Amino acid sequence: MTRALEVESHDTATAQTAPARTEEGGPAHDSIFSWHELARLDEALTMSSRETGLRFTLYIGDLGKRTRVRAEELHSMSGANPSEAVLIAVSPGQKVVEVVTGAAAARRLPDRACALAVLSMTGSFAAGDLVGGIVNGLRQMSDQAGHPAANRPTY
Amino acid sequence: MNVAETILVFAGVPLAIILLLAALIFLPGGRRRTRYKSGQPWEHAPVWYEPHPEHGPAAGHGNPGHGETKAIGSSLYGEPTGDGHAGSSVHGAHAAAPRPAVPAGPLGGARGTW
Numbered sequence: 001m002t003r004a005l006e007v008e009s010h011d012t013a014t015a016q017t018a019p020a021r022t023e024e025g026g027p028a029h030d031s032i033f034s035w036h037e038l039a040r041l042d043e044a045l046t047m048s049s050r051e052t053g054l055r056f057t058l059y060i061g062d063l064g065k066r067t068r069v070r071a072e073e074l075h076s077m078s079g080a081n082p083s084e085a086v087l088i089a090v091s092p093g094q095k096v097v098e099v100v101t102g103a104a105a106a107r108r109l110p111d112r113a114c115a116l117a118v119l120s121m122t123g124s125f126a127a128g129d130l131v132g133g134i135v136n137g138l139r140q141m142s143d144q145a146g147h148p149a150a151n152r153p154t155y
Numbered sequence: 156m157n158v159a160e161t162i163l164v165f166a167g168v169p170l171a172i173i174l175l176l177a178a179l180i181f182l183p184g185g186r187r188r189t190r191y192k193s194g195q196p197w198e199h200a201p202v203w204y205e206p207h208p209e210h211g212p213a214a215g216h217g218n219p220g221h222g223e224t225k226a227i228g229s230s231l232y233g234e235p236t237g238d239g240h241a242g243s244s245v246h247g248a249h250a251a252a253p254r255p256a257v258p259a260g261p262l263g264g265a266r267g268t269w
Binding site: 060071074078093099100102104106110 | 203
């Protein structure tokens, strides 16, 4: 009988293409957030990074006792050029959110703008909306950082 | 249509539908996922999401060590890291190879609690 949804995956790799992600094993990626939430986070991160030219990354997890120190440590590892990186580190267990901006990013995204975004994020977090808060915070920060001329689409 | 038929149609049929739906919803065997809900204690390994690389979603696909997705897996697809252990490093920022910390200058940012 043909099932509507193929759950079993087959060997889809060809000479030119890689196998599907589902065949690579490992933990299910939607064990923490649903696919829908992951897609929202994905779009927010990717679009804000592309529009602004900064590199937004999002860390969710425990930050240890010295949250700021740990967040800055993570920021220094967050890409090839941490100066243009913006790290949003959320520790839901400790109820702390840290935003770390590199030197070049801080020029376009001043601390005051970060604090405003953090305020809107914590408001959503307190209301129980983790993903929505992160998405809104990202939107606020990318709006503040603006679009460099090189990143504007040419029509 | 006598009384018995009327009752059967107007009470029995809706009741049967309700029972069927209730059975589908509440019987075990459905999805049992422990997804994170805000307010619960965080018991998962840390995750680190990063934007997709500029050149389309497949830029780093199946090509570990390419591009700048060396940190931790990309958001939706769990990009493989430079070390080639794709599965384990998606969850677990501590497992990432220690990168040489590039000085990023005076750091800025903000902090908030809720």
